[in-house]
Amino acid sequence: MASMNMIQALNNALDITLASDPDTLIFGEDVGYFGGVFRVTDKLQEKHGLTRCFDAPISEGGIIAAAIGMGAYGLRPVVEIQFADYILPAYDQLVSEAARLRYRSGGEFWAPLTVRSPYGGGIFGGQTHSQSPEAIFAHITGLKTVIPSNPYDAKGLLIAAIECDDPVVFLEPKRIYNGPFDGRPDQAMKTWAGHKDAEVPEGHYTVPLGKAxxxxxxxxxxxxxxxxxxxxxxxxxxxxxxxxxxxxxxxxxxxxxxxxxxxxxxxxxxxxxxxxxxxxxxxxxxxxxxxxxxxxxxxxxxxxxxxxxxxxxxxxxxxxxxxxxxxxxxxxxxxxx
Structure with missing residues (x-):
C-alpha cells in the first residue's frame, strides 16, 4: 500500500498497464514530455518511451479517430483530452464510430479505447474548462461513462476501463485531483496543497465497472x-x-x-x-x-x-x-x- 492522491493513483494505473500490456499506449494533448496539464502522465514517456506515450496535435476529432482505428487493429489506446469541454469536436467520432463499431461490424471489430479527461468545476476555469457533460455520453448506447471520487477507485476503475473491450469515457473530477473537498468557498484552493489522502495498493487491481x-x-x-x-x-x-x-x-x-x-x-x-x-x-x-x-x-x-x-x-x-x-x-x- 502507498499513500496517493488521485493524480498519483491515475499515474500509477497508467504506468502498470503500460508495463504489463505491450498493446497499451497513451497519447493526446501535452501528455508526453510535459506530462499532462494536471501531471497525470508525468514521467511516463521518460520511462516507457516515445512510442508508448506521445503528444498529438490539438485535434480532438483526429485523436479519437486515430484511437478508434488503433483499437480496431488490436491495440488498447488511452487518450487524454485536456478538458472535457474539448471533447465536443470529437463527439461524432465517439457516437457514430466508437460506440457502434462492434454492432456495425457484426462483432468483427471493436473499439477498446479509453478517453480520459478532467471535468467539472471548482478551479475557476469558466465556461470552456469547467463543464460537466456526462449526460450526453450516458445517452449513447455503446459508450461506458465512469467518474471516480477517490484515489483507490480512480486507479482500479481506470485499469478496468483500459482492459474493457468497449469504449469508455473516463471523467476525472479535477477539483479533487489533490484531495477531498467539502464544497465550501473557503476551501477554494486548499486541495492544491498536494497532500495525499488515501491508501492505494501499488500493484494491479480493478474496481468493476457498473458497481456502486x-x-x-x-x-x-x-x-x-x-x-x-x-x-x-x-x-x-x-x-x-x-x-x-x-x-x-x-x-x-x-x-x-x-x-x-x-x-x-x-x-x-x-x-x-x-x-x-x-x-x-x-x-x-x-x-x-x-x-x-x-x-x-x-x-x-x-x-x-x-x-x-x-x-x-x-x-x-x-x-x-x-x-x-x-x-x-x-x-x-x-x-x-
Missing part, C-alpha cells in the same frame, strides 16, 4: 452522487445530523440500479446531487428510474441538487457549484414529507 459503493450507510434518506459531489454530499449529511445513506455511483453507464433500488426501498426518500445543469442532467434519468421501480416505497418527492440551467458562470462559480447548504435544504425537505 455505499460510502455511508443510513436509514432515513438515500443520497446519490458521483465525483466531487460525493465529498460535498458527505459533508452536508454530517452537518445535517440525518441518518442518510450516501451512494457513490462510480460509473453512470453501466449503472448499478440494484444498489440504488435497494437503498431507496429501505429509506423511502432520495436526493440526487450533481454539478451539471439540472435540466436533462443525469439526475433526471436517475429520478425516472427510481420512480419506475420504487414508486410505492417513496415517502417524499425525489429531490435534485444541481448546477444552474445556464452556461457555467466564471464569476459566480461558488453559487453555481452545489454546496452543503443547498444539499441540507433538500434533505430537510425530503424529511418533511
Amino acid at each position: 459503493a455505499i460510502t455511508r450507510p443510513g436509514s432515513e434518506v438515500t443520497v446519490l452522487a458521483y465525483g466531487t459531489m460525493v465529498h460535498v454530499a458527505l459533508s452536508a449529511i454530517e452537518e445535517s445530523g440525518l441518518d442518510a445513506e450516501l451512494i457513490d455511483l462510480r460509473s453512470i453507464v453501466p449503472l448499478d440500479i440494484d444498489t440504488i433500488v435497494a437503498s431507496v426501498k429501505k429509506t423511502g426518500r432520495c436526493v440526487i446531487v450533481h454539478e451539471a445543469s439540472r435540466f436533462s442532467g443525469f439526475g433526471a434519468e436517475l429520478s425516472a428510474l427510481i420512480q419506475e421501480r420504487c414508486f410505492y416505497h417513496l415517502k417524499a418527492p425525489i429531490g435534485r441538487v444541481c448546477g444552474w440551467d445556464t452556461p457555467y458562470p466564471h464569476a459566480f462559480e461558488w453559487d453555481y457549484f452545489p454546496g452543503p447548504a443547498r444539499i441540507i435544504r433538500a434533505l430537510n425537505s425530503a424529511m418533511e414529507n
Whole structure:
C-alpha cells in the first residue's frame, strides 16, 4: 500500500498497464514530455518511451479517430483530452464510430479505447474548462461513462476501463485531483496543497465497472452522487445530523440500479446531487428510474441538487457549484414529507 492522491493513483494505473500490456499506449494533448496539464502522465514517456506515450496535435476529432482505428487493429489506446469541454469536436467520432463499431461490424471489430479527461468545476476555469457533460455520453448506447471520487477507485476503475473491450469515457473530477473537498468557498484552493489522502495498493487491481459503493450507510434518506459531489454530499449529511445513506455511483453507464433500488426501498426518500445543469442532467434519468421501480416505497418527492440551467458562470462559480447548504435544504425537505 502507498499513500496517493488521485493524480498519483491515475499515474500509477497508467504506468502498470503500460508495463504489463505491450498493446497499451497513451497519447493526446501535452501528455508526453510535459506530462499532462494536471501531471497525470508525468514521467511516463521518460520511462516507457516515445512510442508508448506521445503528444498529438490539438485535434480532438483526429485523436479519437486515430484511437478508434488503433483499437480496431488490436491495440488498447488511452487518450487524454485536456478538458472535457474539448471533447465536443470529437463527439461524432465517439457516437457514430466508437460506440457502434462492434454492432456495425457484426462483432468483427471493436473499439477498446479509453478517453480520459478532467471535468467539472471548482478551479475557476469558466465556461470552456469547467463543464460537466456526462449526460450526453450516458445517452449513447455503446459508450461506458465512469467518474471516480477517490484515489483507490480512480486507479482500479481506470485499469478496468483500459482492459474493457468497449469504449469508455473516463471523467476525472479535477477539483479533487489533490484531495477531498467539502464544497465550501473557503476551501477554494486548499486541495492544491498536494497532500495525499488515501491508501492505494501499488500493484494491479480493478474496481468493476457498473458497481456502486455505499460510502455511508443510513436509514432515513438515500443520497446519490458521483465525483466531487460525493465529498460535498458527505459533508452536508454530517452537518445535517440525518441518518442518510450516501451512494457513490462510480460509473453512470453501466449503472448499478440494484444498489440504488435497494437503498431507496429501505429509506423511502432520495436526493440526487450533481454539478451539471439540472435540466436533462443525469439526475433526471436517475429520478425516472427510481420512480419506475420504487414508486410505492417513496415517502417524499425525489429531490435534485444541481448546477444552474445556464452556461457555467466564471464569476459566480461558488453559487453555481452545489454546496452543503443547498444539499441540507433538500434533505430537510425530503424529511418533511
